[in-house]
Amino acid sequence: MAEYKGVMAYCEVTDGKLASIGSELLGGGRKLADDLGEELIAVLVGSGVAGLAQEAIAFGAEKVYVVDDPLLKDYQTDSYVAVMEKVVKEIMPRVILLGQTNIGRDLAPRLAFRLNTAASLDCLELSIDPDSKQLLQTKPVYGGNAYAVFTTEHYPQIVTVRVKSMSPLEVDKSRKGEVINIAAGLDPSAIRTKVVDKVVEEVEGIKLEDAPVVVSGGRGIGSAEGFKQLEELAKLFKGAVGASRPPCDNAWVPAGLQVGLTGKIVSPDLYIAVALSGSSQHMSGCSGSKNIIAINKDPEANIVKQARYAVIGDWKKILPAFAEKVKELLSG
Numbered sequence: 001m002a003e004y005k006g007v008m009a010y011c012e013v014t015d016g017k018l019a020s021i022g023s024e025l026l027g028g029g030r031k032l033a034d035d036l037g038e039e040l041i042a043v044l045v046g047s048g049v050a051g052l053a054q055e056a057i058a059f060g061a062e063k064v065y066v067v068d069d070p071l072l073k074d075y076q077t078d079s080y081v082a083v084m085e086k087v088v089k090e091i092m093p094r095v096i097l098l099g100q101t102n103i104g105r106d107l108a109p110r111l112a113f114r115l116n117t118a119a120s121l122d123c124l125e126l127s128i129d130p131d132s133k134q135l136l137q138t139k140p141v142y143g144g145n146a147y148a149v150f151t152t153e154h155y156p157q158i159v160t161v162r163v164k165s166m167s168p169l170e171v172d173k174s175r176k177g178e179v180i181n182i183a184a185g186l187d188p189s190a191i192r193t194k195v196v197d198k199v200v201e202e203v204e205g206i207k208l209e210d211a212p213v214v215v216s217g218g219r220g221i222g223s224a225e226g227f228k229q230l231e232e233l234a235k236l237f238k239g240a241v242g243a244s245r246p247p248c249d250n251a252w253v254p255a256g257l258q259v260g261l262t263g264k265i266v267s268p269d270l271y272i273a274v275a276l277s278g279s280s281q282h283m284s285g286c287s288g289s290k291n292i293i294a295i296n297k298d299p300e301a302n303i304v305k306q307a308r309y310a311v312i313g314d315w316k317k318i319l320p321a322f323a324e325k326v327k328e329l330l331s332g
């Protein structure tokens, strides 16, 4: 085991910028590395990403491995898995952190297979066992109705971490670190896919996954019209609107707003769940929220049990008064 050392954070790059999940992983990874007394290593993969190394250092990395190659312009499974395998074999980290994002979810299990180890997906909390020095991985189970702590005996210990469950460190541009460039060494013929087109989803206002406050509606909202009231409340908080599956299936809101097992995973500071029951499939997407408020007419609804606060009654009566109070508090 002695050869595995350090905590490695894979920092995704979106539109030429360090994605927020990267700084979050570096924030969480810093604490793990300190507890182990080992280094925090950032990994940047892409085309034109070398300039971001100093930013990763400012967010807490001691070393940054950079793989910069035009063939890595777009995320493609074949090229990124091959490059990551190469980088990991060079670094031999004890712990590998990736985001619970489309990329992280794709990379982590494939990497684990190639490295003959395991991967835990969708972790909410990580810590180091002081005796064994193993990574303790807390993740939701039973559709978000309970949490379990896992560990793996094989190294490197690979995990994906839910967006917003770790906090970035304050940026400190005076931090010093080492930047190491690695050649991608890719064989273009081994990349079996080609990116033909990219379609950017138009989002008005803040993205659901990035919003500090999410106001989600369920089947009980009853119509697209009803969701307008939820939008108004979300606007007051500078937040975003989400939904359970039925409003998306009924086209009251776009499918991209669905929260849950087959929708988006959100971890806002505040999740206001209006007229939705809190099915296990829905809770899979929102159980990482710091606070849940439920508005529901059924006191036995699962969301009421999961929520920190619940208001029991018809949302049509409760929501206007709730919004008024929020306005009053925000203006005062």
Ligand SMILES: Cc1cc2nc3c(=O)[nH]c(=O)nc-3n(C[C@H](O)[C@H](O)[C@H](O)COP(=O)(O)OP(=O)(O)OC[C@H]3O[C@@H](n4cnc5c(N)ncnc54)[C@H](O)[C@@H]3O)c2cc1C
Pocket: 217, 218, 219, 220, 221, 243, 244, 245, 246, 247, 258, 259, 260, 261, 262, 263, 274, 275, 276, 277, 278, 279, 281, 282, 285, 295, 296, 297, 298, 301, 313, 314, 315, 316
């Ligand atoms: C494979 C699979 C994947 C799935 N993925 C997802 C997913 O990603 N996300 C998801 O959400 N679902 C998903 N589902 C569907 C899921 O099982 C539930 O059917 C769905 O979450 C229920 O949505 P709901 O809570 O809005 O509706 P309901 O279960 O019908 O609940 C409506 C709630 O609104 C309350 N209510 C009604 N009227 C009012 C009112 N006037 N005022 C206050 N409260 C009111 C009721 O008391 C009730 O609690 C999935 C299902 C499967 C099988």
